Amino acid sequence: MLAALIVLVFICLGLAGACFLLWQELKRQSSKFVQHEETTEKRLRALAKRLETYQAGTVRMGEQLHEINEIVAPLPDRLTRIEQSDPASLSFSQAARLAGLGASVDDLTQSCGLSRAEAELISKMHKARQQS
Structure with a gap:
């Protein structure tokens, strides 16, 4: 009977030790979890x-x-009004036709006597009309 009691005491001590180790591991995992949660936040x-x-x-x-x-x-409408009101705007009409045929900005400035800014505007407006 004494031997059985001693075996039972050792089993209880082993279980207590295992519980203690598990409790330590749980604390460590809990700490890691909290740290991970803070990092995630x-x-x-x-x-x-x-x-x-x-x-x-x-x-x-x-x-x-x-x-x-x-x-x-409103720029396309304004350009149309300028072309219609100014007799010298024949160059604008011609530039619009040339832009429709795929003329470059340099071609427009040379053939129509427009400034580079005017030629770029006509070219961009023609591209915008083609896209819409």
């Missing part, structure tokens, strides 16, 4: 901040595009 906050920055930039870009569109939209 920091990353999420950084990503959220970056996302807000990108969204704000996108909104500003959209507003600027809208403003540019409002400025550029």
Whole structure:
């Protein structure tokens, strides 16, 4: 009976030791989990901040595009009115036809007597009309 009691005491001590080791491992894993969770939260906050920055930039870009569109939209009509009201605008009409045939900006400046800025404007307007 004494031998059985001694064996039982050793089994209990072994179980207590195993429980202690498991408890230590649980504490270590819990600490690692908390540390990992904190790191994840920091990353999420950084990503959220970056996302807000990108969204704000996108909104500003959209507003600027809208403003540019409002400025550029009436230009084809204005050009048409200028061509119709100015008898010397034959060069503009000719440049528009040449741009429709694929003439370069240099070709427009040389053949129609336009400034480079005028030729670029006609060329860009013709490309915009083709795209829309």
